[in-house]
Every structure is written in C-alpha cells, then in structure tokens.
Amino acid sequence: MSKTIKLKKGFDINLAGKAEKTIASTPPSETFAIKPTDFVGMKRPKLLVKEGDNVKAGSPVLYDRIQENVMYCAPVSGEIVEVKRGAKRKILEIKILADKEVEFETFTKFNVSDIQNLSKEDATAQMTKGGVWGNIIQRPYGIVAKEEDTPKAIFISAFDTHPLAADVAFTLKGKEEAFATGISILKKFTQGKIHLNTDLNGEVASVFANVGEVENNKVGGPHPAGNVGVQIHHIDPVNKGDIVWTVSPYGVAQIGTLFLEGKYDASRLVAVAGSEVSTPQYFKTYTGAAVNKLVEGNLKQDHVRVISGNVLTGESIGKEGYLGFYDNLLTVIPEGDQPEFLGWIKPQKERLSFHRAWGLFSFLNGKNKEYVLDSNTNGEPRAFVQTGTFEQVVPMDIYPTYLLKAILAEDFDDMESLGIYEVVEEDLALCEFIDVSKHDVQKIVREGLELMQNG
Numbered sequence: 001m002s003k004t005i006k007l008k009k010g011f012d013i014n015l016a017g018k019a020e021k022t023i024a025s026t027p028p029s030e031t032f033a034i035k036p037t038d039f040v041g042m043k044r045p046k047l048l049v050k051e052g053d054n055v056k057a058g059s060p061v062l063y064d065r066i067q068e069n070v071m072y073c074a075p076v077s078g079e080i081v082e083v084k085r086g087a088k089r090k091i092l093e094i095k096i097l098a099d100k101e102v103e104f105e106t107f108t109k110f111n112v113s114d115i116q117n118l119s120k121e122d123a124t125a126q127m128t129k130g131g132v133w134g135n136i137i138q139r140p141y142g143i144v145a146k147e148e149d150t151p152k153a154i155f156i157s158a159f160d161t162h163p164l165a166a167d168v169a170f171t172l173k174g175k176e177e178a179f180a181t182g183i184s185i186l187k188k189f190t191q192g193k194i195h196l197n198t199d200l201n202g203e204v205a206s207v208f209a210n211v212g213e214v215e216n217n218k219v220g221g222p223h224p225a226g227n228v229g230v231q232i233h234h235i236d237p238v239n240k241g242d243i244v245w246t247v248s249p250y251g252v253a254q255i256g257t258l259f260l261e262g263k264y265d266a267s268r269l270v271a272v273a274g275s276e277v278s279t280p281q282y283f284k285t286y287t288g289a290a291v292n293k294l295v296e297g298n299l300k301q302d303h304v305r306v307i308s309g310n311v312l313t314g315e316s317i318g319k320e321g322y323l324g325f326y327d328n329l330l331t332v333i334p335e336g337d338q339p340e341f342l343g344w345i346k347p348q349k350e351r352l353s354f355h356r357a358w359g360l361f362s363f364l365n366g367k368n369k370e371y372v373l374d375s376n377t378n379g380e381p382r383a384f385v386q387t388g389t390f391e392q393v394v395p396m397d398i399y400p401t402y403l404l405k406a407i408l409a410e411d412f413d414d415m416e417s418l419g420i421y422e423v424v425e426e427d428l429a430l431c432e433f434i435d436v437s438k439h440d441v442q443k444i445v446r447e448g449l450e451l452m453q454n455g
Contacts, residue, residue, distance in 0.1 A: 004200065005234045007221025009395035011354050011430055013163040015311070015333075016370040019271035019280040021170050026296075029289040032076050033093040033322035034061050039072070039134055040446075041143025041453075045091050053080045057286075058105030058131055058264030061094055069147060073131030075266035075287040077103040093322065102286075109262035115181060118259075120188045127185070127255060131264040134325065135251025139232065139244040141453050142424035151245040153192040153236050158208050158249055159199040161226035162310040166271035166328045168249050169205030170282070176207045179249065181256030186247065187213045197231045207249075221395065229427040233396045238421050250328060270294070270323065274332035275372040276304045289323050291330055299332065305375045307331040312429040313442065316375075336376025354389065354434040379438045393430040396422065400431050404441065407448030412455055420448055 036045040044065035049055060055078065060071035076098040084093040107130050110118065124147050127133045136145040145151075159168055172179060186194060193215045198204050200220025217235060224230050228246045238244050247255075250268060257265045266287040273280040278298050285294070291306060307314040308324045311331055315324060323330065352371040390400040398419035406414035425442035432441035 002216050002218075003235055004218045005220070005231070006200065007219070007225050007230070007234075007395040009392055010161075010222035010224055011393045011434070012161070012222045013311070013352065013373075013433070014368070014370050015163045016275040016372050017273050017277055017280045017332075018164050018370075019166065019273040019282055021167060022281045023269065024279070024281045024283050026283055027293055028098070029285055029291075029293045030098060031081065031290045031322075032074075032078075032096045032098055032286060032288040033290070034072060034074070034096075034288055035093050035322065035324065036062065036072075036091050038325040039064070039144055040137075041141065042066075047083065047091065047094070049080050049094065051080050051083055054078070055080060055096065056103045056105045057266060058107065060129075060131070062091070064144075067144070067146065069125075069128045070133045070144065071129055071131055072134060073105075073264050075264075077101075095322075098286075104263040107258060107262045107264070110259045112181075115184055115259060118185075118188070123185050123188050123259075126258065130258045131266075132251070132255045132258050135247055135254060137246045139229065139238050139246060139424070140242075140421040141449050143453075145245050149243050151190050151192065151243045154186055154190050154194045154245045154247065155228050155232050155235075156194065156196050156214075156247055156249060156252060157226055157228040157231055158196055158205075159202065159226045161223035162312060162329075163223075164271070164273040164329065164331055165226070165310060166269070166273075166282070169207060171269040171271075171328055172205075172207045172249055172253055175253040175257075178253040178256035178260060179207050180211050181260050182247075182252035182254070183211055183213055183256075185255055185259060186245075186252065189245070193236075195231070195235055197228075197235075199226075207253075224393075224395070224427060224430060227426055229422065229424055230395055233422055240416065240421060242421075248326065268328055270328050270330060272298070272330045272332070274304075276300045276332045276334060285323075287323065287325055290320070291317065291323060292320055294330055295319055295332065301334070303335050304332050305335045307333070311373070312433060313426045334372070334374035336374030338376075354393070377438055379436070381438045381440075383437065384439070385437050387436060389434055390428075390431045393434060394428065396427070398422065400428055403448075404428075404431075404439070404444050407444050407451070410451060412452065415448055415452060420452055424449065 042064045045062050047062050048060050055074040057077050059074045061074050062072050078096045078098040081097045082095040086092045138145040196214040197217045197219050200218040269282045272294050308317045309327045403418040425445050
C-alpha cells in the first residue's frame with residue numbers, strides 16, 4: 001500500500017548558483033576516467049586493459065575479484081592513455097582518450113515481449129557483462145550488490161534534496177521507455193515491492209508517471225527527505241539479516257537502455273552549479289568526464305573548490321579531475337583556506353548556520369535566502385560536545401551521537417542496536433555540517449560499516 005510521509009526533521013542548505021534548466025553547448029571532454037574508488041566495497045580490482053589498448057563504449061575495463069562476473073566498462077570509445085596508481089600500486093584512475101565519434105560494443109537487444117519472458121539468470125548475465133550492475137547498491141553497507149542475493153525490496157528515490165542537486169526529471173527527459181523497461185528488469189530480482197518515491201510537494205514528472213509494477217510513495221520535508229536511506233527507514237526498515245537494493249533513476253534508465261538498444265549508454269546530463277559558476281546550467285557528456293571543459297571560461301574566480309557531487313557528500317577533484325560514476329552534479333564554491341578576523345565570534349547576517357548562537361541573525365533572512373558558503377570548517381576536531389542537534393537533522397529513529405561513539409569504541413552490539421544497518425554516509429552528512437566538534441562523521445560511519453561487514 002502506498003504511503004505518504006511528511007518529515008519535519010532535517011535542514012535545507014540553500015546555496016546560490018542553482019543550475020538553470022538549459023543545456024549548454026561546449027566542446028566535448030577529451031578524456032574520461034573510470035575510478036575504482038567510486039565503487040564502495042571493491043576490494044581487489046583486476047585490470048583487463050593496459051596503456052595503448054583501444055576500447056569501445058561498453059568494453060570491460062576492470063572487475064572485482066570478489067565478484068568476477070561484474071564488469072565495469074568504458075563509458076566512451078578510445079585509447080587507454082594512462083593507468084594512474086597511488087600508494088601500494090592502488091588503481092586510482094583508468095584514463096581514456098576519447099574518439100570523436102563513440103563506437104559501442106553490441107549486446108543483445110530485446111523487444112518488450114521478450115523482456116517480459118526473460119529469466120532472472122539471463123537478465124543478470126546481460127547486466128553484469130554490460131556494465132550496468134554497478135548501479136545497484138545494497139543496504140546494509142552501501143556496497144555494490146551481489147548477483148546471488150535476493151533483496152526483500154528495491155527502492156528508487158525520484159528526487160534529490162541535496163544542496164544544488166540536479167533536477168532528476170529534467171536529466172531523464174525523453175527516457176520514459178528506458179526507465180519503464182529498467183523497472184521491468186529489476187522486478188525479476190525481488191519477490192517484494194519496488195518502491196518509487198516521489199516528492200510530496202512537487203508534480204510527478206512524465207518519466208515517473210504511469211510506471212507499472214511499482215509502489216508509489218510520496219515523501220516530503222527538508223533534506224534529507226530525498227535520501228533513499230531515510231525513505232527505506234519509514235517504508236520498510238532494514239533489520240539484521242535483511243537485504244535491500246537501491247538504484248538511482250539514472251541507473252534504472254541505463255539498465256533499460258542496455259536491453260532496448262543493446263548498448264552501454266553512459267551519456268548523461270550534468271548540472272554545473274555553485275556560487276562561483278558564471279552561468280550555472282546543464283551539459284551533455286558521459287560518465288567519468290574530465291571537468292576542465294565544463295568549467296573552462298565559466299568561473300567567477302580561480303581560487304575555488306571543484307566538487308564531483310554535492311557539497312555534503314561529494315569529492316574535491318580540482319579543475320583537472322573527473323566526474324564520479326554516480327554523480328550528475330559538479331559543484332563549484334569558494335576555497336575556504338583564508339583566515340577570517342574574529343571567525344565565528346563576529347555577528348553576520350549573511351552566514352548560514354543551523355545554530356543561532358553561531359549564525360547570528362541568519363534565521364531572519366527567511367527560507368528563500370541563497371547563501372555563498374566556502375569550504376572552511378571554521379574549527380578543528382575536538383571532543384564530542386553533547387548538543388542534541390544531531391537528532392534534529394536526522395529524521396530516523398536512531399541516536400546518531402551514541403551510534404558514532406559506539407563505532408569509535410568498536411562496540412559491535414551497540415552499533416547493531418543503535419541502527420548501523422540503516423545508514424550510510426549520506427544519511428548522517430548533515431550531522432557533519434552542523435557538528436560544533438568538527439568530526440569527520442561520514443568517515444566514521446564508513447569505518448563502522450566496514451567493521452560490521454568484515455567482523
């Protein structure tokens with residue numbers, strides 16, 4: 001039965017520089033990269049290519065030895081020009097110099113009737129070979145799903161409440177058939193429900209309307225209402241022993257395209273946004289694109305932080321970095337490495353803060369005020385300060401402070417009882433933003449998840 005969920009807890013970070021719904025024309029990126037670090041849970045990546053090899057879009061580039069059937073494929077055709085490694089020869093990036101015209105590996109095409117009769121095993125084989133399996137994320141732990149598992153349910157969040165988030169419906173315009181086909185494929189993997197969760201306060205976009213085989217739920221409230229983990233908590237919580245899968249709307253459409261067109265289509269619309277972008281708008285590119293072409297001539301200043309993803313959970317990649325596999329947003333904000341006279345003591349109306357004592361008078365600006373924030377944390381890590389504010393921004397029946405302390409103490413029983421199975425980093429990212437103790441909350445959460453997974 002469909003649910004309507006109204007959340008009160010949370011906090012919206014209204015930043016300046018939201019992307020206009022226009023698509024810019026720009027020279028295509030010359031290079032693209034696959035980053036094994038994007039795939040949480042990948043322990044032992046194995047390269048299938050070397051420098052100088054030529055690949056097509058959809059050619060397998062690497063796999064994880066723990067899941068040898070799951071291939072991670074090239075987003076474009078071209079030449080492998082560099083395999084970048086870090087400490088202990090850890091693979092960081094596989095860079096591809098792109099062809100001017102993309103050539104595709106061919107996979108089996110299916111018409112609608114064929115898809116209805118397709119077995120789960122055949123669907124699995126196509127998805128693992130065709131590069132789209134990495135779109136499926138398992139809860140608990142937030143890792144790439146295992147092909148042998150059967151989830152009790154599959155969740156799709158059709159809206160994003162992160163700061164400056166790309167408009168999900170706009171990025172999927174014209175992909176209605178591919179999205180519906182992706183749903184039909186995913187239905188083969190669970191005996192439970194596929195939950196498609198849309199914004200309670202917005203109109204249902206055409207790509208999500210009249211999609212069969214799903215349970216339509218409405219969710220409303222401040223961020224993190226759009227987080228799939230929060231939605232799972234209120235619809236069908238993850239308990240010990242449960243397995244739930246989550247897929248982004250883009251991932252669903254990419255799965256559908258693989259079956260309808262027989263190709264790995266990594267093309268996507270990316271929002272380039274932030275206060276330091278001269279003209280925030282959308283760009284057509286491919287997964288793993290070099291961002292230099294996206295920001296070239298489009299910045300208000302040079303001293304900026306370029307983030308693949310959003311300001312809460314994204315990765316700082318610099319002007320020469322590459323978009324992450326799961327990201328459809330590039331955020332540019334001022335770099336916050338300059339000392340500030342009196343710091344947080346000085347009252348400022350233009351500073352956003354959850355705490356009124358620090359962001360003096362900012363609450364008088366109203367909810368529609370847009371802020372220009374830099375990357376300065378305005379403090380150093382210190383002992384946990386008991387403020388009770390974490391519980392005000394996490395709309396889940398858990399105690400974040402006690403959970404974080406249990407992780408630091410490596411207390412497995414307390415971690416389990418305090419809800420470690422229900423969260424991943426993004427679900428507690430707001431705690432990191434408002435934390436007066438300046439802890440790296442998301443890193444702590446990941447350490448806890450790895451302890452539970454490996455313990």
